[in-house]
Amino acid sequence: MDFLRPACWSEALEAKANHPDATPVAGGTDVMVELNFDHRRPETLLDLTRIEQLREWSRTERDGVASVRIGAGVPYSRLIDELGTSLPGLAMASRTVGSPQIRNRGTLGGNLASASPAGDGHPPLLASNAEIELESVRGSRTIPIGEFFTGVKRTAMAPDELVAAVHVPVSTGPQQFSKIGTRNAMVIAVCTFAIALWPDRRGVGTGLGSAAPTPRPATEAEAFLAAALTDADQWDDPRPLPDSITERFGELVAHAAAPIDDVRGTAGYRTHALRVLARRTLSWAWDEYRGDTEFSGRQRCA
Amino acid sequence: MSNTHAPAHRPQDLDDAIAGGVGESPLRPDGTLKVRGDFAYSSDLWAENMLWGATLRSPHPSARIRSIDIGPALRAPGVHTVLTAADVPGRNLYGLKDIDQPVLAEDVVRYRGEAVALVAADHPETARRALDLVEVDYEVLEPVVDAELAARDESVPKVHPGGNTVRYQPIVKGDPDATADVVVSGTYTVGMQDQAFLGPESGLAIPAEDGGVDLYLATQDLHSDRKQTAAALDLDPELVRMTMSGVGGAFGGREDLSMQVHVCMLALRTGRPVKIVYDREESFFGHVHRHPARMYYEHGATEDGDLVYVRAQLYFDGGAYASKTPVVVGNGTTLGVGPYDVANVSIQGWGMYTNNPPCGAMRGLGAVQPAFAYESQMDRLAAKLGMDPVELRVRNAISRGDTTPTGQVLDYPAPVAELLRRVRDLPLPEAQHPDTTPDIRDLPGGASNTTHGEGVVRGVGYGVCIKNICYAEGADDFSTARVRLQVVAGEPLAMVHTAAAEVGQGVVTVQQQITRSELGVERVNIHPNDTSVGPAGSSSASRQTYVTGGAVQAACRAVRERLLALTAERYGEPPSELSLAGGKVVSASSGVLADIAEVLGSEVVEETREYHHRETFPLDEQGHSERAQVQHAFSAHRAVVDVDTELGLIKVVQLDCSQDVGKAVNPESVVGQIQGGSAQGLGLAVMEEIQVGEGKIRNPSFTDYLIPTILDMPPMNVDVIERGDPNAPYGVRGVGEPPTISSTPAIVAAIRAATGKELTHVPVGPEHVIG
Incomplete structure (x- = not known):
């Protein structure tokens, strides 16, 4: 096995162009597990850990929207520590990833490139309409998160491309993330749900994980809730949501799922749990929006 | 290991006793290395x-x-x-x-x-x-995958030429057809648990x-x-x-x-x-796993709550090879009514060959499965009688002098009722103040942020168990110890050599402690385990402190005898007047005679002894035996559990245990065993199962075979009592297995109390709770 260690980003792109079959490795929390289990035997590994710029994040503006550009090599622990206020949904999802050691090593870019249907980072990115910045020696392009996942562990990336960064709009309203696992920590998702309210544009974002071959938004649920909030003038004058709204929202989220039975849970349970999580996370987000509770589900200590 | 060295001293002083003897909790010799990551594993x-x-x-x-x-x-x-x-x-x-x-x-x-x-x-x-x-x-x-079918249906293909039954054992006591006013019955299943050792x-x-x-x-x-x-x-x-x-851990595997x-x-x-x-x-x-089981139980009782009969059929899936299946059937049937005094018993147990993964030894061997069933039955009976579940158990608890279903009279303490009362009286968790927002990590779902209190209901449940200690049913159960005493660098040094496997339980420390107490010397080295000394038997059946402890005690006493004989020769005092303490030989009449080092000189005193526990005897065709098992141990658990009733997620809030250990040779290790055993029982209660479909393991990894983390295992109140067994060295009673057994039913009882669900399978999954 060849082990390529580019010292900078342009060298990395060169290497990927010359070895399109090379498997990029950053934190190694997916790749090394697959190697250990002998599920993969790549001819070439492309080590990205020497590339400083991948570990940087910055505030940007994209089309007039305040955003954060997160380098592909930023680990979960820094998303939690440094971006919890700007990107609360992503930080909440990051907290549910593995153990502290995994969160120190695992990266958002790696999560995207692996494109597991169970990737914890994906649902909040969907709920935020994030964009993925891909680059190759041919140039750079940015695609919406919704177009990034094309199948189970498959993405829209070309063989010579690497994930450079993720652009995530800064939150303008409450965000929540919930994950079902049969253990209270360190667990692969049975299913996940993310919600983001965008009062500035009167919008609602959602993301479902482990609920279909790819992470996906619950588009109908988003449209229904956004319209219901707008119709009832709830954005400007927030009042308690009628049960009929949260119920219907939960129904539509469950309806968006296309889960399977597997070793972690049944399709029936996943659908049920998504309905419950959708109702609960909406109620937490809405309570926060109404400002009548301080509690946002965040851990009170590290 | 203590590193204290005495300064220059006069042989006449006897002012400091030897530290780190029986009943203390000296540091483990391998402890620091393991904590620092420096310990060399195989x-x-x-x-x-x-x-x-x-x-x-x-x-x-x-x-x-x-x-x-x-x-x-x-x-x-x-x-x-x-x-x-x-x-x-x-x-x-x-x-x-x-x-x-x-x-x-x-x-x-x-x-x-x-x-x-x-x-x-x-x-x-x-x-x-x-x-x-x-x-x-x-x-x-086509694989054979259903153990019960294999037992009942002759047309099932034979996995081995001799047929599919590894062992069939009935146990009959009193009237097998007894009737009662109040009857409860149920079918219970236990999934395949893995030892999940890390090395x-x-x-x-x-x-x-x-x-x-x-x-x-x-x-x-x-x-x-x-x-x-x-x-x-x-x-x-x-x-x-x-x-x-x-x-790196064993647990039977x-x-x-x-x-x-x-x-x-x-x-x-x-x-x-x-x-x-x-x-x-x-x-x-x-490696082998814990036997999955399907168990049919019927309990009959009087209106007052006295057990009249227990009838049960137990099917254990042994998988492709026998391994410990015969012992699982022996333990499962003989202990199948639990720690209760029951006049009429009829139990049949089958251990079967199938083409599933082979199953064998795991902590709580053969006693874990029926404990889930009989304790579930006791709760069901209490509900039917309208009785408190602890009271029902106390009322029927077995005690010293009672007869087990195999006809064995318990001739040692059996404080089951006391354990139940004690665990019930341990402090409960303080109620959360209604104005404070809970930390999500204290709620079901934990770090995954699935509830802020919605759907969460608390339940409390109890479980108590019986486990036989050491090998049984006629096995010649013994261990061997070689103890050498000599002077090294001016001080007496004892070397203990056994084949007793240190699998994490602390038998190395126990051997040092016994030697210090018996020989009155501080420095005790443990020779690496190997086959150049006689057998110690397996580090299983909660037996090493009992049998290897007994062998070390016997070898030390033989060394002591020789040392005292040497002293007697030299000082003209009869050996019966002499004892060892604080590194010295002491005479009953004239006080300190000499340092042990002085008596030994260049002499090397070495003795090897075997310790055999009391004889046990096989079961006959009715499951009778004067003494099928040499000792029984008991533990009782109380679990406090929060359940998210909408999502089926579970958080064990508190898990408390009262256990009789006979004599706590090393109190800290005893508590460690109880905590670890309870965690393993918690795992079986709510998450640990090897999923097997058509003979194939579907989750062979720690990604999908889940074991409890620190967020799953709650704080414990551990209450250790010492009701010595007069037949055992120092009165010890095996410690390692019981807490694995009684924790599981206690947790499931608490989940039932919170949800009202029947929950007849462990581990309990979210789908069982919401189903």
Whole structure:
């Protein structure tokens, strides 16, 4: 096995162009597990850990929207520590990833490139309409998160491309993330749900994980809730949501799922749990929006 | 180990007693190394010029082997040898009880994962890749996967020529057809649990010039391994020398052979040291698991809550080979009514062959499964009677002088009622102040943020159990200890040599403590475990402190006798007047006579002793025996559980235990055993299950075989009582297994209390709770 260690980003792109079959490795929390289990035997590994710029994040503006550009090599622990206020949904999802050691090593870019249907980072990115910045020696392009996942562990990336960064709009309203696992920590998702309210544009974002071959938004649920909030003038004058709204929202989220039975849970349970999580996370987000509770589900200590 | 050294002293002083004796909690000699990550485990072994072994395993649960072509593998660069069944030098069969398992499969494979061929190569990856080049032509057969069906239906194909029943055992006491006013019945199932030890199977075999082999390995019982390995290698057992290397947990999973014969065959064939280390996935296929069980129970009682009868049928799935199945059936049936005094009992137990993964020893062997069933039944009965579940248990608790279902009279303390009352009276968790927002990590779902209190209901439940300690049913259960006392660097030093496997439970420390107390010397070294001393038996059945403790005590007393005889000669005092304390020989009449070092001089006093516990006897056809088991241990748990009733997620909030340990030789280790055992029982209650479909394991990894984390295992109140067993050394009672047994039913009872669901299967999953 060849082990390529580019010292900078342009060298990395060169290497990927010359070895399109090379498997990029950053934190190694997916790749090394697959190697250990002998599920993969790549001819070439492309080590990205020497590339400083991948570990940087910055505030940007994209089309007039305040955003954060997160380098592909930023680990979960820094998303939690440094971006919890700007990107609360992503930080909440990051907290549910593995153990502290995994969160120190695992990266958002790696999560995207692996494109597991169970990737914890994906649902909040969907709920935020994030964009993925891909680059190759041919140039750079940015695609919406919704177009990034094309199948189970498959993405829209070309063989010579690497994930450079993720652009995530800064939150303008409450965000929540919930994950079902049969253990209270360190667990692969049975299913996940993310919600983001965008009062500035009167919008609602959602993301479902482990609920279909790819992470996906619950588009109908988003449209229904956004319209219901707008119709009832709830954005400007927030009042308690009628049960009929949260119920219907939960129904539509469950309806968006296309889960399977597997070793972690049944399709029936996943659908049920998504309905419950959708109702609960909406109620937490809405309570926060109404400002009548301080509690946002965040851990009170590290 | 204490490192205190006495300063210059006068032999007449007897002012400081020896620290770290029986009843204290000295530091473990291996503790610091383990905590710092410096401890060498068997997987760390290395030898000059070493090759790596790998094992080809059957992909099918049941198949006939038409042919094996090792040619392509043998021709691969770096491969030194490829071996199959034809290369097994001796008996191609091994087993703990029934010798029924091939070292390498011959004409059939009986489970997915059965060893078929071996490779030795100069690199582990080369060996692994060479496995893919071994061409095995299988005729795939329909696997037998249902143990109960195998027991009932003669037309089920025979997994072994002799039929599918490994052991059938009935137990009858009183009137098997007794009737009662109040009857409850239920069917309960227990999933396949894994020992989930962290150190995978590993060993290093080094061929010796005398034609023998030296094997360095992690195991639970060196001599059992040696006997089976020597037979397979066709070597005199004296030529198969085994040395214990660091053991990364066992819990029963290292009782059967795994790589032992394989790695020795490769070393003897190549003439080079060979190492085998399983990876995590292979480990799931390379060791036995806890028997899954299906159990039918009926309890009859009076309106007042006195048990009248218990009737049960227990089906244990032993998988492809017998392993400890006969013992599981013995324990399951004899302990099948639990720690209760029942006049009329009729229990039948079946241990069956199937093409599922082989099942064998695991902590709580054969007692875990019925405990879930009989404790569930007691709760069901209490509900039907409208009685408090603790009161019902106390009312029926077995006690000293009572007779077990096998006819054995308990001639030692059996404080079951006391344990139940004590655990009930331990403090409950403080109620959360209604104005404070809970930390999500204290709620079901924990760090995953699934509830902020919605749907959460609290429940409390109890469980109590009985477990036999040591080997039973007529096995000659003994251990051997060699103790040497001599002066080193001016101080007396005792060396204790046994084959008792330190698997994490602390038997090394216990041996030091006993020696300090018996010989009055501070410095006690533990010789590495190997086969150059007599057998200690397995580190299982909660037995090592009992039997090896007994052997060390006996050897120390023999050494003491000789030392006192030396003193008597020199000082003219009768040995009966003399004792050892604080590193000195003391006379009852004239006080301190001399330092032990002074008496010893250049003399080396060494004695070897065996300790055999009281004889046990087999069960007859009705399940009767004067003494089927040498000792019983009891523990009681109370669980406080929060359940998210909408999502089915569970958080055990508090788990408390009262346990009688006879004598706490090392109180801190005792508490550690109770905490660890409780955690393992919690795992079985709410998450741990090897999922098997059509004979194949679906979750052979720690990604999907979940064991409790620190967020799952709650704080415990541990209440240890000491009601000494007069028959056991120091009055000890086995500690390790009971807490694994009674914690599971207590947690499930608490989940039932919170949800009202019947919950007849463990582990309880979210779908059971919301279903």
